Amino acid sequence: QQQVKQSPQSLIVQKGGISIINCAYENTAFDYFPWYQQFPGKGPALLIAIRPDVSEKKEGRFTISFNKSAKQFSLHIMDSQPGDSATYFCAASGDSSYKLIFGSGTRLLVRP
Amino acid sequence: KAGVTQTPRYLIKTRGQQVTLSCSPISGHRSVSWYQQTPGQGLQFLFEYFSETQRNKGNFPGRFSGRQFSNSRSEMNVSTLELGDSALYLCASKLRVNTGELFFGEGSRLTVL
Numbered sequence: 001q002q003q004v005k006q007s008p009q010s011l012i013v014q015k016g017g018i019s020i021i022n023c024a025y026e027n028t029a030f031d032y033f034p035w036y037q038q039f040p041g042k043g044p045a046l047l048i049a050i051r052p053d054v055s056e057k058k059e060g061r062f063t064i065s066f067n068k069s070a071k072q073f074s075l076h077i078m079d080s081q082p083g084d085s086a087t088y089f090c091a092a093s094g095d096s097s098y099k100l101i102f103g104s105g106t107r108l109l110v111r112p
Numbered sequence: 113k114a115g116v117t118q119t120p121r122y123l124i125k126t127r128g129q130q131v132t133l134s135c136s137p138i139s140g141h142r143s144v145s146w147y148q149q150t151p152g153q154g155l156q157f158l159f160e161y162f163s164e165t166q167r168n169k170g171n172f173p174g175r176f177s178g179r180q181f182s183n184s185r186s187e188m189n190v191s192t193l194e195l196g197d198s199a200l201y202l203c204a205s206k207l208r209v210n211t212g213e214l215f216f217g218e219g220s221r222l223t224v225l
Contacts (some may be wrong), residue, residue: 011187041218046215055165097209099170099210100157102155103154
């Protein structure tokens with residue numbers, strides 16, 4: 001019940017296209033859902049985060065869509081660029097400690 | 113402002129040895145967490161320290177331990193190394209305990225032979 005399932009494992013998108021990464025969770029106590037971006041040789045960096053009181057959050061080209069009833073959330077990258085090529089991790093947290101449970105990651109490649 | 117600094121960046125050990133990894137958080141950050149990253153298991157939470165006290169612990173054996181010093185710097189130790197301990201060990205700091213925004217270092221890559 002502590003798992004966060006992420007798909008797809010890898011994704012190839014053409015420049016200018018939309019990249020979509022999905023995550024699903026079981027634990028209804030989760031109330032904080034961040035997405036992290038990791039480039040090779042670097043640590044993950046927070047990209048965008050959402051709480052279940054809203055269904056969508058947008059920051060620039062990055063949007064989180066959240067479906068509380070389905071216990072699913074997704075990251076949309078609009079107008080994908082080669083510089084977006086990285087591994088993306090969804091995560092969830094549900095207690096005051098904010099201990100994050102991470103998904104398995106999606107390796108995104110944006111072709112020029 | 114300097115980011116999270118981890119040392120050493122790379123190290124090779126043999127089975128049965130022990131290793132100590134070091135982490136200096138962002139200045140002003142008092143919470144430090146450790147994560148293990150492997151291709152098979154992904155990012156797994158090891159433990160979190162705040163004000164020299166362990167606040168939270170993941171599901172790792174007792175061979176994995178950590179501590180935090182009064183200057184917020186943290187160390188983690190793995191004793192009796194096993195081949196399966198080969199991983200990237202990531203340290204992350206945050207400004208407050210009640211936030212999910214972690215700032216990660218670049219990690220210490222441990223190879224156990």
